[in-house]
Amino acid sequence: MTQRMSKSTHIFFLSLAFALCASFAMAGDRFVQPTGSSEDHVDEDRFEESILPVLENSCFDCHAGGGEEGGVTFDHLVEDENPAVGDPVLWNRVLKQLRTGLMPPPDAEELEPEQKVELESWIIDDVFRHDPENPDPGHVTVRRLNREEYRNTIRDLLKIDFNTSINFPPDDSGEGFDNIGDVLTISPMLMEKYIDAAQTIANKVVPQVGMQTPLRRFTPQDFNAPDDCIDDGRLALSFYKPRTIELDFKVDETQQYSLDFTLVLAEDYIENATDANRCEVKFFLDDEELVSEQYERDPWKRHPFEFAREISKGEHSIRIEVIPLTKEEWGRDLKIRFEDMVLRGPLGEDFWVVPKKHAAFFKKPIPDSDEGRMEYAEELIRPFLRRAQRRAPDDETVQRLCELAQRIWQKETGSFEQGIQQAMVAVLASPRFLFREEFAIQSDMNQYALIDEFSLASRLSYFLWSSMPDEELLKLAEENRLRENLDAQIVRMKKDKRFRSFYRNFxxxxxxxxxxxxVPINSFSVLLREAPDPDIQEKFLRYGELKKKQKRRLTEEGKKEREALLKDLRPIFKQAGKIGLxxxxxxxxxxxxxxxxxxxxxxxxxxxxxxxxxxxxxxxxxxxxxxxxxxxxxxxxxxxxxxxxxxxxxxxxxxxxxxxxxxxxxxxxxxxxxxxxxxxxxxxxxxxxxxxxxxxxxxxxxxxxxxxxxxxxxxxxxxxxxxxxxxxxxxxxxxxxxxxxxxxxxxxxxxxxxxxxxxxxxxxxxxxxxxxxxxHKDKIYHCVAEKMLMFALGRSLEYYDVPTVDQIVERVKENNGSGSEMLNAVIESVAFQRMRHESGAELSKN
Structure with missing residues (x-):
């Protein structure tokens, strides 16, 4: 039997994990601030000669002398004897308005091209304090994995699909993206869900028994099912189409068997849409009808079935029929999904076998001695920890996890398998799995050091794949050779099927x-609104009133009115069904x-x-x-x-x-x-x-x-x-x-x-x-570059990112607007390759 954590242990583990995650997330704030400051003063000669005349001619009418349209005023630039630069965030707004052509307004004096270039340059150099030799990469908050990244990471780490959409609440979004570190908070409830998820995942991955009843798992590919009966890798039959699918199988012994499966009422969520359709499901083993039930929409309700039968030696078949019972207009795409379909047996102890899963996970016999078990535990835990933490593990952490496993297997009811399982739970619920921790390489050159190669591997993989680094990236990072092979790795990663996640998510x-x-789009309402008959909406409302009275006795006049209205509305009803999304x-x-x-x-x-x-x-x-x-x-x-x-x-x-x-x-x-x-x-x-x-x-x-x-x-x-x-x-x-x-x-x-x-x-x-x-091509380049960089970094862009975006756009323009060059330029940018860190902060040992 699988050992679950006791309630007290679970509460302690929850409290500890939440505290670790909270303190770990706060560590993301331990960074130096940018070099620019509101107390920095402008280059007076440059300001007086080149900038102030431009502002006076084109800006002061609306933004000085008491004017502050849009909340912007430049009074301090002329009133102060030694004027301060002011708020860089405000000047970033000015720069944005200037570059997009919104300012100066059409009724103001237009800037000469050289004046515009000089003003832009002054904002970046004097106000933002941009140092080309030491560019600011900006602040990145330590980021929690969002639902998509968690699901993909578990898939690549352990080869199982864990449905985060059902098990975790939706992630918050910032700047339109759900991978922005500042909004990816973690609550006690979410932490508990992560612990439960870790336990569920470990239960599936680590086999708990050395002998078990033979098990045969049926997949959608075993059925003679068309492509539209497979959804997200599972057998899924629509409510709306009559279907009959079958599979043939063979047993070698006449014995007792158990046929188990779960029927799930799946659907595609559409806001404010409903669906009143029903269907009948029949499930046959040979000619015996095991299931005959009618179903209607019941979002993601699970119906487990288990049937014990004696099955004779030879050929047999499973048949599934779905029969639509209604033809209502539908909007949620209801499906009958079949999951975890297995045939267990023969059921007698004489037929027990060593599970393939056990032999695949524990590739050698489990030692009897405690010392031997500790050595074997380390063999299993160290490589798993390396991949889960996405960097080389330290010996102290490995030792603690081995000791945790040891405490489990030394219990009277414990086993070695259960110990390994609980060590895995600890890893999957730890901050270093749930959060993307990054380190800087020690540097004497400047405060904006390169991130280490493990951090670079993670930034690359979560940007392009929304998942963890694979073995090739980790190996290059361990050897400190990822940067020198960066171009080749980008090419390789773009050819990988996981690159599809970039397009799905970005x-x-x-x-x-x-x-x-x-998105809720009501095809009938659209047609009703755009119908050439100006009275059609009133007719529809009147028809609805009469329809509600169907169960009562209508006068002959009322019946005739209702039929006349329906005749006018019927073409719209019919067309709406054809054009609906x-x-x-x-x-x-x-x-x-x-x-x-x-x-x-x-x-x-x-x-x-x-x-x-x-x-x-x-x-x-x-x-x-x-x-x-x-x-x-x-x-x-x-x-x-x-x-x-x-x-x-x-x-x-x-x-x-x-x-x-x-x-x-x-x-x-x-x-x-x-x-x-x-x-x-x-x-x-x-x-x-x-x-x-x-x-x-x-x-x-x-x-x-x-x-x-x-x-x-x-x-x-x-x-x-x-x-x-x-x-x-x-x-x-x-x-x-x-x-x-x-x-x-x-x-x-x-x-x-x-x-x-x-x-x-x-x-x-x-x-x-x-x-x-x-x-407006330049505007398009800048906007797309900003969005892509934002997604890559998992943070909002600030004024100190303007030079980085400019460099990306300049490279794109030099390459005829190439989208490929934009992606490469984002990866090679200062903001992607470097990080802020304070003196004495923890640095990479690599």
Missing amino acids: VGQWLQARDVEG SAELRRAMRRETEMLVQYIVEEGKDVAELIDCNYTFLNERLAKHYGIENVKGREMRRVELPEGSLRGGLLGHGSMLAVTSNPDRTSPVKRGLFLLDNVLGIPTGAPPPDIPSLEESESAGHGKRLTLREALAVHRESALCSSCHNRMDPLGLALENFDPLGRERPDKSIDVSGELVTGEQFENLNQLKKILATN
């Missing part, structure tokens, strides 16, 4: 592509966006093709949704687009169009804000309080319902709203050719023309894409 969060799998379609939309970035990175294409290109990535289902012909099959592939197509680039992707919409209508504001934040890097402020909703603006037309364009114009009438809406609205309105489902609207008369805040005018979406990809 692109999925930066461009919100993974949100499309759960199914789970399959949502996955294809997500992959389209991931594959675009993947193509740009791996083929070294211009990052600006993110906005403007003549291709996209489709399968038959997504192509049909887009109205693109001659794409067949379920496989996603690169497709050249016809002349004039709107689908090239992110602005035509269903993922972006859906996640920036409301459930029943488009949102030009959300779409415009998305592009400003995630593609162009143009800053916007928070919306002012007490602004009217868009619905209120739409109703402000003195008896006439306003169009979206007219409603947004009402918002811009307010001075508080105009600055941000002038940036967002032209971008968002240019996408009004697409509905919330990401389909092109048939109405070609929609006005999508506009003028950008920087002055360029456009008549249609393709013109806008050309303008953005040409005139």
